[in-house]
Amino acid sequence: MELGRKDAASARISQPFGVRVRKDFKRNRLIYLMLLPVVAFYAIFHYGPLYGLQIAFKNFSPGKGIWHSEWVGFQHFQDFFTGFFFERVLRNTVLLGLYDLIFVFPASILLALMLNEVRSRFFKRTVQSITYIPHFISVVVVVGMMVDFMSTDGLINQIIQFFGGKGVPFLRLPEWFRTLFTTSAIWQGVGWGSIIYLAAISNIDPSLYEAAKVDGAGRWKQMLRITLPGIMPTVIILFILRIGSFMVLQDEKILLMYNPSTYETADVIGTYVYRKGILEASYSYAAAVGMFNSLINMALLLGANYISKRYSDTKLW
Amino acid sequence: MVHKKSFGEHAFDITNVVLLFTLSAVTLYPIVYVLFASISDPNQFVQHRGILWWPAGFSLDSYKMVFENPNILNSYLNTLFYVVAGTTLNMVMTALGAYGLSRRNVMWGSLIMILIVLTMFFDGGLIPKYLIVQGLGLTDTYLALIIPSAMTTWNLIVMRTAFQSVPVSLEEAARIDGANDWTILCRVVIPLSMPVMAVMILFYGVWHWNKWFDALIYLRDRDLFPLQLILREILVQNDTNSMMTSVGGGDRMPVAQTIKYATVMVATLPILFLYPFLQKYFVKGVMVGAIKE
Structure with missing residues (x-):
């Protein structure tokens, strides 16, 4: 807690986290709306495959899906x-x-x-x-x-x-x-x-x-x-x-x-x-x-x- | 100041020019050969041996056959669609991302940026991506070649860099006049970044035009094939049978040769025609990317 306060140099930042998030979201609502499709794209087509990489340690079968296929280790x-x-x-x-x-x-x-x-x-x-x-x-x-x-x-x-x-x-x-x-x-x-x-x-x-x-x-x-x-x-x-x-x-x-x-x-x-x-x-x-x-x-x-x-x-x- | 060139310096210059000339010739000749062969008379062409200095006879029959071929025509139209639709989506997505991520005072902006840049180094690989695309039901649809390649990280970084260099004062002036972020993007930032926008359109356009691997793994339905996949059959797998249906027995062999060259020209000419006009933009694009992330 003390460390956090020391790091936060300016008074503006020392507002509680929740308040800052809400303020930021209110001010930049439109920007976040614009970023939404981009974030969705990266989540699905870049982080999705990273999540799917777990099948390297599983026996993937299309019927069971990525999550439910059983683990086989290395x-x-x-x-x-x-x-x-x-x-x-x-x-x-x-x-x-x-x-x-x-x-x-x-x-x-x-x-x-x-x-x-x-x-x-x-x-x-x-x-x-x-x-x-x-x-x-x-x-x-x-x-x-x-x-x-x-x-x-x-x-x-x-x-x-x-x-x-x-x-x-x-x-x-x-x-x-x-x-x-x-x-x-x-x-x-x-x-x-x-x-x-x-x-x-x-x-x-x-x-x-x-x-x-x-x-x-x-x-x-x-x-x-x-x-x-x-x-x-x-x-x-x-x-x-x-x-x-x-x-x-x-x-x-x-x-x-x-x-x-x-x-x-x-x-x-x-x-x-x-x-x-x-x-x-x-x-x-x-x-x-x-x-x-x-x-x-x-x-x-x-x-x-x-x-x-x-x-x-x-x-x- | 009069500077007399030494013998060594002359030799240096001459060797240099000769080497560069050779390189240019080696680069250009394969393309020239294909061009000459494509407009040659098929029968004279197959009898010709060695280097072509000039077309062997003249005939546009091969081109005629290429354009009459339903496979090529259909895939050509498909490719045009993929280029236009794909590039449009690319530009919208990249501009939205670049604008959002170039703003200061966006709390989560830098975190999102880091997560995006990380994907350049961490990659799930071919198979997981294939499974995701399949899982979304995109395989064997037009969308398979458009949605999974909606934008590239490199181009996002380039456009973001360009957007960051738009003077803040202009943006503030617009804001005082009551403009919101959407208006600022469309009326201030994009109009001031036109050179980069042009470069991006070109990069994305050429990318879509030349892409084939996605089509190979995501598409089974021949009606959806882009031109490059048909080219692969004709050129790499050497399968001109599908094109020869309309030719009588005796004529088959010679035309089969020149048809290949005509197909290459048809697939490459649009880019080669545009190239001289666009070259400086392409080069500029490499520069913008090089300046720094």
Whole structure:
């Protein structure tokens, strides 16, 4: 009680809680009315699923509903960890996530740095406009184009055969999946991803460059010593976020791209959840697998943020 | 000041430009190829090997077949409906939320905001959400693609940031004139945030246009399918049979190829046409989001 009074610095706040609630509600009635549909939406479609996540520890049957299905503890998790698919989906999820961090993530930074060095405004604008386009093309179309170009009689194989090579059924070969997935991700996102870095670059104080020139630094040195450090905070923030979604791959794209002959390298946790849950209706098991994935992501996000806070000034919160 | 460029600097510039040019070409060519192939003469096209520098012959037959196909036509109309209805609901919900949560002196506002932002990190996942949508009886209705995607947290944050930057003095002036919150939102805040509103409409619109996974899991009834789901059948599962009913035996193969390209163009052209006009708004949208939550 005493603590509460000390904390409440202003006289206005020291009114009893109930009075404040009523006053606030009276004053902001219309605002709460406006927020009502929004709160309802989040309650149903975001907190509802969180409530429904309990089926991961139950044997959900549609007849009994979420609440009345009986508890089975960690049974589904155990089944997953000891099952045949655990190793495969975990390996593929981690590897594709790593490829994304190593190749896709830096590609945008590199493009931004390169665009920044272009002297002609017209050329810069044109390159930007062109590289943004794929961001707006739907995944279905992107994968559809890949399927067509990479097919045994597609454009790529026609070119290979023209130079005397042998045709390769790319999308049917497990060893090609990761390469194709990652390369097409760069194609889709490199331009769009560079926007934020270009903005960060334009915020760098121009006098720094002037000073560097006086000191005799060439363009290469300026890029390494001024531009790159200048955008580092942005890079770190985006990197943390990226790690947090390290295992939220573009499941939808994989679902379109893979087929049973490439499952070996393409099947990830997200697609496994889809097959188990939606196609086979093993709701509880699939929910448990999905929950495992979300928990790892949470841990990674918190971990990345912690490390960044420890070793640099940049943090998400 | 005359600055003589060194050899190194020249090499740097040239390499840079060459690399960027290559990137642009690689980005653009697949789209150009599809465009050329779609307006090619089907018979000449299948005989052509390798890179297309120009359409192989000219024919709009593939487009004709696409537009005569009842599956595509119906799903096209469905998608238009999903885009218009979905985006409208998105805008109303996001504006209401953004206004309410951008006001100061709302006692529960910050708590609600925290609970909303938390959902970006905690997620129930695919299966529980599916069960909720199913439990509400939304599966296999038009609403399945509209209600569960009524708004996104990211866009809410962006719009809230924009609303917060509307000068308080204007709001107070309106209040003195007897305006309530509803009037202030419609007459003061929204008119002053038009650029952000435009960006939001575009983001949501493109989102709905390109969405397909929700339709895959929530819809069984083909009459409700959006365009992207039909595209998936034609392009990814390589199933052009449903489109070939009206073609005689011998013509089947060549047209089956070019039809795919025409379908891609039909699905992508609306966005590509709008793109040059809207590009600066899109970019602005990314910026607004980047500035800070």
